[in-house]
Amino acid sequence: MLRIAVPNKGSLSGPAAEMLHEAGYQQRRESKELRIVDPENEVEFFYLRPRDIAIYVSSGRLDIGITGRDLLIDSGAEAEEILPLGFARSTFRFAAKPGTAHGIEDLKGRTVATSYEGIVAKHLADSGIDASVVHLDGAVETAIELGVAEVIADVVETGTSLRNAGLEVFGEPIMKSEAIVVRRTGADAEEPKVQQFLRRLQGVLVARTYVMMDYDCRVEQLEKAVALTPGLESPTVSPLHNEGWVAVRAMVPAKEAQRIMDDLYGIGARAILTTAIHACRL
Ligand SMILES: Nc1ncnc2c1ncn2[C@@H]1O[C@H](COP(=O)(O)OP(=O)(O)OP(=O)(O)O)[C@@H](O)[C@H]1O
Ligand SMILES: O=P(O)(O)OC[C@H]1O[C@H](OP(=O)(O)OP(=O)(O)O)[C@H](O)[C@@H]1O
Ligand SMILES: [Mg+2]
Numbered sequence: 001m002l003r004i005a006v007p008n009k010g011s012l013s014g015p016a017a018e019m020l021h022e023a024g025y026q027q028r029r030e031s032k033e034l035r036i037v038d039p040e041n042e043v044e045f046f047y048l049r050p051r052d053i054a055i056y057v058s059s060g061r062l063d064i065g066i067t068g069r070d071l072l073i074d075s076g077a078e079a080e081e082i083l084p085l086g087f088a089r090s091t092f093r094f095a096a097k098p099g100t101a102h103g104i105e106d107l108k109g110r111t112v113a114t115s116y117e118g119i120v121a122k123h124l125a126d127s128g129i130d131a132s133v134v135h136l137d138g139a140v141e142t143a144i145e146l147g148v149a150e151v152i153a154d155v156v157e158t159g160t161s162l163r164n165a166g167l168e169v170f171g172e173p174i175m176k177s178e179a180i181v182v183r184r185t186g187a188d189a190e191e192p193k194v195q196q197f198l199r200r201l202q203g204v205l206v207a208r209t210y211v212m213m214d215y216d217c218r219v220e221q222l223e224k225a226v227a228l229t230p231g232l233e234s235p236t237v238s239p240l241h242n243e244g245w246v247a248v249r250a251m252v253p254a255k256e257a258q259r260i261m262d263d264l265y266g267i268g269a270r271a272i273l274t275t276a277i278h279a280c281r282l
Contacts, residue, residue, distance in 0.1 A: 001042050002193045005056050005065035008034070008047035012179055015087040016066045020045075022207070023200040024279070042193070054079040057182050064194060070155065070177035074118035078185045083198055085179040086205060090155045092119060092174040095167040097144060101151055104171045107131040113140050113149035120153045123174050141165035199281060207277040210251045215264055215272040219244055224267050226250075228260055232282065251277070 006020065007013040008031075017027045026038035028047060037044050048056060051074075053065040058077035065079070070092050072079060094101070094112070101107065104127050111132045114120045120133050134149050141161050143149045155177070156162060156169060181201065183189060210232075217225045226235055231250035238247045252260050252274075261272050 001037075001044050002064065002197060003044050003046065003062045004197070005046050005048050005053040005062045005067075007050040007053065007066060010050055011088050012050050012066065012068060016085075016179060019085065019087070019201065019204050022204045022279075025200075043197070051075065054182055058184050060184050060187070063183070063187075063191075064197060065182045066179060067182055068177050069180050070116060070119060070175060072180065072182055073175065074116045076118050079182040080185045081180045082183045082189055083181040083201060085181065085201065086208075088177070088179040090157045090177050092116065092153065092177060093156050093169045094151055094153050094171050094174070095141075095156075095162050095169045096151045097166065098168045101170050104129055106170075107151060110151055111149040112151045112153055113143035114153040115140060116153065116155075119174060123153075141167060202282065203280045206280045206282060209254055210277055210280075211254045211257050211274045212249065212277055213252045213257065213260065213272065213274050214247065214249050215269045216240060216245055216247050217264070217267070217269040219246055221267050221269065222246060222248070225264060225269055228263050228267075 007016050021027050025041055025043060026036065027045070028036050034047050035045065046062060050067050051071050053067040054072045054075040054077035056062045057065040058079040066085070068088055069081060070090070072081065094104070107124065107129050108131060111134055112120055113134045113136050115136055115138055117133050117135045124131050134143070136143055140152045140154050142165065143152055144167065145165065152167070153174065162169065181198065183194070213229055222237065225248060229235055229248065229250040229252055235248050235250035240247055257274050261274070264272050
């Protein structure tokens with residue numbers, strides 16, 4: 001049975017459970033459940049603090065985990081990213097009161113508050129900056145107002161939390177993060193059960209980013225039409241009862257669907273339809 005760690009709280013928890021559900025796995029019914037077995041899929045899910053997940057996975061007791069890239073790096077655990085999942089996207093940045101710091105050099109001799117001490121300490125050391133780091137559990141934006149630190153280093157998504165605290169980012173972004181699947185460093189990534197789990201999640205990612213497009217076009221326009229909808233391998237082309245016309249079917253990126261429909265219409269294609277993909281195995 002594959003043993004998988006899933007975030008039990010926070011920004012990662014809801015979207016991770018949703019993705020697993022879309023991939024056909026049973027998920028917990030109640031937020032207090034810490035462990036469930038999905039016998040049909042031969043998987044056991046452990047609901048753990050996102051920060052702890054890489055540590056459990058590195059110990060080898062759990063086969064796979066879903067966590068944030070920033071949390072993996074911060075933990076220093078012997079685990080590696082094997083699949084990016086595209087949600088909980090964020091940037092990790094320094095911030096301070098406007099005008100008080102402009103670059104990493106300005107951190108010399110100052111105090112930085114953060115919940116990600118591992119990332120910050122390494123970044124400062126790599127940059128040769130001697131600064132103190134204060135560890136706080138969360139809501140670090142308030143640390144400057146309350147005099148605990150002059151600078152913070154935190155997760156930024158929309159920037160609303162910083163703006164509300166009257167702070168501004170400065171310097172280069174420290175790292176970009178998103179939800180990821182992790183596996184113990186050096187573990188056999190080719191293991192069939194692991195590969196099947198990854199294929200299912202990849203199927204969800206594709207189903208979320210592509211739509212199926214169908215249309216009819218004249219044979220003379222087929223090459224132009226196929227150039228607009230090349231599909232992943234190659235589009236399916238079927239004859240229509242009306243001679244001189246064909247039906248075409250191809251997957252297209254969902255974000256580009258409307259533009260592609262306009263372009264197809266422009267070259268004479270008709271009956272252009274898009275439908276959602278619910279599941280997929282490439
Ligand atoms: N506002 C946000 N937008 C996008 N991703 C976020 C946001 N806040 C945190 N994350 C990401 O979520 C992960 C942090 O998980 P965590 O459980 O700490 O989330 P959280 O929402 O901060 O929860 P909590 O504050 O309750 O601990 C990190 O990978 C981080 O980059
Ligand atoms: O740029 P934004 O869209 O405002 O998002 C970033 C904020 O979201 C997270 O906070 P969270 O709500 O998890 O509280 P925490 O600081 O206590 O973790 C993160 O720590 C930032 O504070
Ligand atoms: Mg948080």
